Amino acid sequence: xxxxxxxxxxxxxxxxxxxxxxxxxxxxxxxxxxxxxxxxxxxxxxxxxxxxxxxxxxxxxxxxxxxxxxxxxxxxxxxxxxxxxxxxxxxxxxxxxxxxxxxxxxxxxxxxxxxxxxxxxxxxxxxxxxxxxxxxxxxxxxxxxxxxxxxxxxxxxxxxxxxxxxxxxxxxxxxxxxxxxxxxxxxxxxxxxxxxxxxxxxxxxxxxxxxxxxxxxxxxxxxxxxxxxxxxxxxxxxxxxxxxxxxxxxxxxxxxxxxxxxxxxxxxxxxxxxxxxxxxxxxxxxxxxxxxxxxxxxxxxxxxxxxxxxxxxxxxxxxxxxxxxxx
Amino acid sequence: xxxxxxxxxxxxxxxxxxxxxxxxxxxxxxxxxxxxxxxxxxxxxxxxxxxxxxxxxxxxxxxxxxxxxxxxxxxxxxxxxxxxxxxxxxxxxxxxxxxxxxxxxxxxxxxxxxxxxxxxxxxxxxxxxxxxxxxxxxxxxxxxxxxxxxxxxxxxxxxxxxxxxxxxxxxxxxxxxxxxxxxxxxxxxxxxxxxxxxxxxxxxxxxxxxxxxxxxxxxxxxxxxxxxxxxxxxxxxxxxxxxxxxxxxxxxxxxxxxxxxxxxxxxxxxxxxxxxxxxxxxxxxxxxxxxxxxxxxxxxxxxxxxxxxxxxxxxxxxxxxxxxxxxxxxxxxxxxxxxxxxxxxxxxxxxxxx
Numbered sequence: 299x300x301x302x303x304x305x306x307x308x309x310x311x312x313x314x315x316x317x318x319x320x321x322x323x324x325x326x327x328x329x330x331x332x333x334x335x336x337x338x339x340x341x342x343x344x345x346x347x348x349x350x351x352x353x354x355x356x357x358x359x360x361x362x363x364x365x366x367x368x369x370x371x372x373x374x375x376x377x378x379x380x381x382x383x384x385x386x387x388x389x390x391x392x393x394x395x396x397x398x399x400x401x402x403x404x405x406x407x408x409x410x411x412x413x414x415x416x417x418x419x420x421x422x423x424x425x426x427x428x429x430x431x432x433x434x435x436x437x438x439x440x441x442x443x444x445x446x447x448x449x450x451x452x453x454x455x456x457x458x459x460x461x462x463x464x465x466x467x468x469x470x471x472x473x474x475x476x477x478x479x480x481x482x483x484x485x486x487x488x489x490x491x492x493x494x495x496x497x498x499x500x501x502x503x504x505x506x507x508x509x510x511x512x513x514x515x516x517x518x519x520x521x522x523x524x525x526x527x528x529x530x531x532x533x534x535x536x537x538x539x540x541x542x543x544x545x546x547x548x549x550x551x552x553x554x555x556x557x558x559x560x561x562x563x564x565x566x567x568x569x570x571x572x573x574x575x576x577x578x579x580x581x582x583x584x585x586x587x588x589x590x591x592x593x594x595x596x597x598x599x600x601x602x603x604x605x606x607x608x609x610x611x612x613x614x615x616x617x618x619x620x621x622x623x624x625x
Numbered sequence: 626x627x628x629x630x631x632x633x634x635x636x637x638x639x640x641x642x643x644x645x646x647x648x649x650x651x652x653x654x655x656x657x658x659x660x661x662x663x664x665x666x667x668x669x670x671x672x673x674x675x676x677x678x679x680x681x682x683x684x685x686x687x688x689x690x691x692x693x694x695x696x697x698x699x700x701x702x703x704x705x706x707x708x709x710x711x712x713x714x715x716x717x718x719x720x721x722x723x724x725x726x727x728x729x730x731x732x733x734x735x736x737x738x739x740x741x742x743x744x745x746x747x748x749x750x751x752x753x754x755x756x757x758x759x760x761x762x763x764x765x766x767x768x769x770x771x772x773x774x775x776x777x778x779x780x781x782x783x784x785x786x787x788x789x790x791x792x793x794x795x796x797x798x799x800x801x802x803x804x805x806x807x808x809x810x811x812x813x814x815x816x817x818x819x820x821x822x823x824x825x826x827x828x829x830x831x832x833x834x835x836x837x838x839x840x841x842x843x844x845x846x847x848x849x850x851x852x853x854x855x856x857x858x859x860x861x862x863x864x865x866x867x868x869x870x871x872x873x874x875x876x877x878x879x880x881x882x883x884x885x886x887x888x889x890x891x892x893x894x895x896x897x898x899x900x901x902x903x904x905x906x907x908x909x910x911x912x913x914x915x916x917x918x919x920x921x922x923x924x925x926x927x928x929x930x931x932x933x934x935x936x937x938x939x940x941x942x943x944x945x946x947x948x949x950x951x952x953x954x955x956x957x958x959x960x961x962x963x964x965x966x967x968x969x970x971x972x973x974x975x976x977x978x979x
Contacts, residue, residue, distance in 0.1 A: 327784060352784055358814065360807035366773020367811065370791070371781030373762050373774065374712060378781075393804075397767050398774065406755040406763050407746035408966035445970050467970050494971035541971025 302486040309478040311452035313341050315459040315488050316379065320349060323377065326463060327353040330364055330381025330417075338383050339419060339478060361387050365394035365416070369402070372413045377463065385420035385472065386429050399468045400443035415462045415469045421512045421562055423475040425606055428598040433511070433563040438470050439540050439572065445493055446540040447471045450514035452482030454537055457491030464490060474512045494541035498550075502530025505588075505620055506550040508573055509560040510536045513611060517560055520616035529624055539569050547573065548580050556588040556623065560616055565593030588623045592616060652863045652923040660927065663705055663862045664920045665937050667697040670721040671917060672941040673730055676949050677720070677737055677751075681896045685953055686737050690751050691718040695860075695891035698916035699824045700725040702865025703792060703884070706873045710789040712760045712778045714771030717752050718824075718890075719764030722794050727759040734948035740955035747958040748966065760789075768829075769799035772808035772821070776881075779817035783879070790818040790876050798829030800843045806850065812881035813851030820869070820876045821852065821883040824859065826890040831902060847883040859886030860916040863923065888916070 306314065320326045327349075328342060334356035336343040345354045357364050361382065368380035382388050388395060395416065402410035422431045438446055445467050449455040455473065462469035499514070500521045509517045514535050521531040532550040536542050551557045557577055559570035570591035578589055594609050652660050674692040681690050693700070696718075704725035707713070715722040724730060728744070736743030737751050744754050755763035762778060765771045775793030782789050799805055800823065812819050823843045827834055840846065844854035857868045865886055872882040889911035893900030900908075921934055 325785070355780075355815075358807070358810060360811060362804045363773040363776065363807035363811050366770075366804065366808075367777030367780055370714075370762070370774035370777025370779075371784070372777075373757075374778050374781040374785065374787075376781040376784055378777075393767055393770060394773055398765075398770060402763060404967045405745060405749045405753045406757070407744060407748050409745070409755055409757040410763065443967060445968065465970060467968050538971075 303483040304486065305481055306452055306484050307478060308449075308452045308455045308474070308480045308482065309339060309341055311456040311482065311484045312459055312473060313343060314484060315456040316342070316463070317345070318488050319460060319463045320345070320353065325376045326379065327355065327371075327376060328379045328381060329355040329357055329368060331357055331359055331383050333381055337381060339473075339475075341473070342381075361390035362394050365391035366398060368414045368416070369394065369399050369412055373402070373410055377413045378415075379463065380414055380416045382416060382418045384430055384475070385418035385434070386432050388416070388418055396441060400441050404443060411466050412468045413466045415459070415465075415471050417471045417473060419473040419475045421475050422599060422606065422610065425601055425603055427601040431599040433472075433561070435472055435511075435539060436563060436567060436569040436572070439569050444468045444470050444540070445538065447493065447538045448474070448510040449537060450474060450477060450511055450535055452480065452484055454491060454497070454535075456484045456488045458493070458537060460488050461490040461493060472511060476512045477515070480515070491537070493538040494543055496534040496536050496543035496546040498532065498546070499535055500531055500533040502532050502554070504530045504554055504624070505556045505558060506532045506534065506547065506554045507558050507560060507616075507620075508534050508536060508547055510539060511562065513560050513562050516611065516613045517616060519613035520620070523613065523617050524620055527621075529620060531620070542573070544576060544580070547577055551577055551581060551586065555586055557586060558588070558590050558592060558620060560592045560611060562611055563593055564596050565591050566596045568593045590619065590623060592619045652920075652927065654867065655863060657927055657929070659705070659866075660863070660920065660924055661929065661937070663701050663866060664917070664924055665941070666701040666705065666725050667862060667917050667920065668938055668941045669730070669944065670697045670700060670724050672938075672945045673724060673733070673948075674720055676945040677734070678896055680738070680949050685949070686751075687739055688750055689895035689897050690737070691895055692892055693718045693721045693890065695911060695915070696824060696826055696888045697721055698862035698865050698920070699822065699859045699886045699888055700794070702862045703794075703820075703822055703869045705866055706869045707760075707792065708789065710760055710787070712762050712775070712782070712789065712791045713794070714762050714775040714778070714791070715764040715794045716768065716771060716796055716799070717764065717766050718796065719754060719794070720751070723754045723756060723761050723764065726756070726761045728754070728756040728761060730945060731948045731951055732756070734952040735955055738952035738955070739957070740952050741958045742955055746962055746966070748962075769795055769802035769804040771795060772799065772804045775819050775821075776808045776812045776817055779812065779819040779881075780815060783815075783817060788877060790820060790873065792820045792822060794822045794824055796829065797823060797825040797827065797834040797838075797843065799823075800846060801829075801838060805846070809847055809850040809852050809881070809883075816879050817881055818876050818879055819881045820872055821847070821881065823883060823885045825885060825887050828890060830894050831898075844883065844885050852881045852883050854883035854885055856885040856887065859888030860914050860919060862916055862920045
């Protein structure tokens, strides 16, 4: 294990993780729009010079083939990183993701190894409106055959990305757009972070708060506010929603008896519903005083700042929700 | 590409084709053993599918079958030019492609029957047969689904500095889907070693393709996207073989090509479709151009005896009848198999307990 650490942005942490892995393994390559110029978000800055155009492949705006070609290249033994630019464009590649990537290993009886990482920067970001702001990670939790990473910190972005790249399972990697500039420490040798292990960000005996991705900073702020008001929160960042750390959440809820799941995504049909249902099933309804969700209303994401702010889950809304059931 | 003749009615003709013999008449550019191999492959495909249809009718095979009876010359003529490490993607009508690439009909039958020992362990069935050991990367239930996968396979092979190529079989219906445009542009742009094969059987599911397709056709679309194309009589195995030989040599040097093979599906869309909707006169006219009968005539003309022909047919019949019997005798897969081959990371079997 390395001990040297550097403070970098989440975006840079992701860049360093891919850089480390591409230097280690010449079969890893990146394909997606504008990646040769560093990617839309600069997450591949400098890669073209080091790895050349055969491993940093700037593609046409052809999402179906970006996704499908990534799969085909995996099937002959390479390890592609499929860059979707922003999450919302994956809708143009759904057959290749849902019918092909997620299925081939199973459907062909274990012969196929779809070792791809699909990077899909998601979520609200500077008033980008309805087609550039979505979080639909719950759709993919419903899809057998894929794993799903939803990091919120620089260290997790780096460590989970290393795990994703080394995984033979297809990994859907949701970079949190709104947290690109958040800073944190990253080791000079980035170790993989196992999937399915939640990160406990704050300990408390009153409420279990479960969240991920861009909601983590808001949940931390709310946790501080609640703490000052005497409400102690066990705050868990799931980090991956498939697999997800059911054991950690169950252990926490056994202690607190209260569960709140917070996500940026629309509340209806969101992954919060799965977490609540599973914990209630596992612990029994009698062992919970509260099991609730907090997400966005079921409307498309509007453009204008006051409208976007209206639907956004904020620290204030989280605090109000918790105080609502604590009284 | 000077040879490209969109919708050209004639075969590519002999020339740079394989084989050693020279002389007049059909198949003259081919040595006799190559012609015999082509014939044997076609007969094996036909017999496999006829046997599968019989088994389906008898209730031995669950689920529908999409058979390619009448189209055997395309799979045979292409695959005879491929190496074992060349990769193949196929469509929902892929039995012939899989068999011609070298898969074992016994394991194919086990998969069709849903029995233990099938290629996909009973998880794929007729529509999803794959045999990675012979480079067959899978048949595909989505029209044009194999196109992006094939170009990616070619790109991966290029990155790995392999000289193997990718071959992508698709039907005429696929040219109206987006991945056709994306994948052809992509292959030309990156100069990928991929041979596209449009197996044009004139019908997309239940609809005559010409009634839903504008413009001058698949070769024109291909050329417009920078992929040189060649059109051949897809019921002439020798013509397909010769064209494939030429195109594959070019593909192996690092350039995509399209082979447009004009053929005809004798049957309905699936094994449950009696095909009463088809123009019977048209079907009968195409049956009169049977690719197997055509090559048989060529072989006879080259001095192959009737009894040798009959022996090839009998061998195929025995082989496929045995495959059917073995599949019927095989065990059903253990139910635990339903839960593997899906995900290594973390707990996965949610829904099976609690």
